[in-house]
Amino acid sequence: MPYEFEEILETIRMTEIEHFDIRTVTMGISLRDCHDRNIEVTKQKIYDKIIRYGSQHVKLAKEVEAQYGISIANKRVSVTPISIPFDACNMEEFIEIAKTLDKAAEEIGIDYIAGYSALVQKGMTNGERELIKSIPYALSQTKRVCSSVNIGSTKAGINMDAVNMMSEVIKLTAEKTKDHDSIGCAKLVVFANAVEDNPFVAGAFHGVSEPEIVLNVGISGPGVVLEAIKEAGHVDLQQLSEVIKRTIFKITRAGELIGRKVAEKNGIPFGIVDISLAPTPAEGDSIGDILIAMGVEDVGAPGTTAALAMLNDSVKKAGLMASSSVGGMSGAFIPVSEDMGMIRAVQAGNLSLEKLEAMTAVCSVGLDMIAVPGDTTATTIAGIIADEAAIGIINDKTTAVRIIPAYGKKVGDMVDYGGLLGKAPIMNVRTISSAGFVGRGGRIPAPMRSLTN
Amino acid sequence: MKLTEDEIRKITFEAISELGDQITPEAVKELVRKRVEAMGGDYKFQKGEVSSGRVILTSFGLNHPGIVAGVTKALGDANCDIQDLSQKLLGDFFTMIMVIDITSSQKDLKEIQEEMNKVAESLRVKIYLQHEDVFRFMHRI
Structure with a gap:
């Protein structure tokens, strides 16, 4: 037998019992050739192009699932940040484009399409201002469109004017989608140091340096890591790191195989494997549970940040060895609503916003899927975004804020979206004011770290 | 080449x-x-169609007479070549792993999987068929 009995059973156990799946295969499509002076022609070009490349995406991904016995949770599409090719559009036209994206996504059978985005870390063009203003309307009038705005980078600093604008946009989006627990905010990410090849929706977009078309893969697998850590029993931290690395290596290898096969079937180039550990609301598929298995009593206990740092670092080391094309975010995700371990910790009062912020300094993304009271002021949200962006630009890493000021809700309530977005308890936010600081506007200059030449 | x-x-x-x-x-x-x-x-x-090559069949469930016979008959009918077979009992629990070449079969992997799902149901066991590549990628550098 070319494989050991144990090896084969290990793979079967991972895929059948421990929720090992590929989190997403995301097709990146450039829309840079779709502009026309006539908005109707523009819309038609966008629609046709997405259909042309994407019509077989779901079907082919399903074929690969069957062939390898590994399920692919999400099949999605990202597009060029909409503000770039369509910079001449006004707010109403951008909303029309969002509806076109929504229609195309529905036609090809995907649940989300991402890239309703703008990159404004240093300043804004007129088109970018229009797009940002249109976001609450676009997200409330579509189902499948996801939006992201990059407001800071290590090279440019933090554009506080954009931060202030985004906090107003978030508030308005929450209000416009109040009938569905402010779900619009779950499709809106504010980034610092956004990456161009991120396959994970809602923050995905097809960056300007990307090719015409590409296929990127995001792995998953917290459940598999959790089981491996439990099985390892009481070992010291170096040995524990070894256990995590060995598991991640296998997951990443499978991810790369699946990604290459889906790309091959579509006849398009393969891009990157994003080695992020991404949880799902399924029981056992949780980063929070991993941290508890590593030894802290609950997420939020002193030691949590260190445990997460070690987990994240082990994931990267193993992923790099396993794939020759690592990219995207590549770290552990800690979304609250999508992770049962995190939800429990918040409900038990063990995990605060401040501790989460500290944790985001050592893993990927940031304050993700955090629900806060609906009466949280825009300036407070701006303060939260600025803090998170500061962690990103000073440490030269990606950070993001996906915050839901749930309209009409207060601490102790829940928002519940079902599916992969999960549910989130409303977290307490300090009410002392940030207004004097964020209200100054302007730009936080690029940090020392930017001068690397 | x-x-x-x-x-x-x-x-x-x-x-x-x-x-x-x-x-x-x-x-x-x-x-x-x-x-x-x-x-x-x-x-x-x-x-771009890779329906050729070897697949790994894994089967487990509670032991009872006729499992191997049922699985191998269905494979034989589909003209699949069994290249390796390993079977163990862990208490009452039956496990079997096969390496199968499906290149000469008139059916593709998906059809064989459907066929095996029927067999699994009638034998009250679980049967998984996966392309060999996934094991090669995960367990061999």
């Missing part, structure tokens, strides 16, 4: 620039086919 995806893409781009104004999808296809065959490559790869 098996050409990589990148090599085939390169050949295609060369063919496109060579054809110039006379370009049609058929002409490109024809030219690429000639080039690939001249290089000793297998043009079938272009079709």
Whole structure:
């Protein structure tokens, strides 16, 4: 037998019992050739192009699932940040484009399409201002469109004017989608140091340096890591790191195989494997549970940040060895609503916003899927975004804020979206004011770290 | 000789620039086919369908007479070649792993999987069929 009995059973156990799946295969499509002076022609070009490349995406991904016995949770599409090719559009036209994206996504059978985005870390063009203003309307009038705005980078600093604008946009989006627990905010990410090849929706977009078309893969697998850590029993931290690395290596290898096969079937180039550990609301598929298995009593206990740092670092080391094309975010995700371990910790009062912020300094993304009271002021949200962006630009890493000021809700309530977005308890936010600081506007200059030449 | 995806893409781009104004999808296809065959490559790869090769069949469930017979009969009927077979009992629990070559089968992997699902149901066991590559990728560097 070319494989050991144990090896084969290990793979079967991972895929059948421990929720090992590929989190997403995301097709990146450039829309840079779709502009026309006539908005109707523009819309038609966008629609046709997405259909042309994407019509077989779901079907082919399903074929690969069957062939390898590994399920692919999400099949999605990202597009060029909409503000770039369509910079001449006004707010109403951008909303029309969002509806076109929504229609195309529905036609090809995907649940989300991402890239309703703008990159404004240093300043804004007129088109970018229009797009940002249109976001609450676009997200409330579509189902499948996801939006992201990059407001800071290590090279440019933090554009506080954009931060202030985004906090107003978030508030308005929450209000416009109040009938569905402010779900619009779950499709809106504010980034610092956004990456161009991120396959994970809602923050995905097809960056300007990307090719015409590409296929990127995001792995998953917290459940598999959790089981491996439990099985390892009481070992010291170096040995524990070894256990995590060995598991991640296998997951990443499978991810790369699946990604290459889906790309091959579509006849398009393969891009990157994003080695992020991404949880799902399924029981056992949780980063929070991993941290508890590593030894802290609950997420939020002193030691949590260190445990997460070690987990994240082990994931990267193993992923790099396993794939020759690592990219995207590549770290552990800690979304609250999508992770049962995190939800429990918040409900038990063990995990605060401040501790989460500290944790985001050592893993990927940031304050993700955090629900806060609906009466949280825009300036407070701006303060939260600025803090998170500061962690990103000073440490030269990606950070993001996906915050839901749930309209009409207060601490102790829940928002519940079902599916992969999960549910989130409303977290307490300090009410002392940030207004004097964020209200100054302007730009936080690029940090020392930017001068690397 | 098996050409990589990148090599085939390169050949295609060369063919496109060579054809110039006379370009049609058929002409490109024809030219690429000639080039690939001249290089000793297998043009079938272009079709992107990898239903050939070996698959790993894993089966487990509570032990009772006739499991191996049921599985192997269905495989035999589908003209699948069993290249390796390993079977263990862990208490009352039956496990079996097979390496199967399906190249000479008239059915593709998906059809064989459907066939096996029926067998699994009637034998009250679980049967998984996965392409060999996934094990090679995960357990061999």
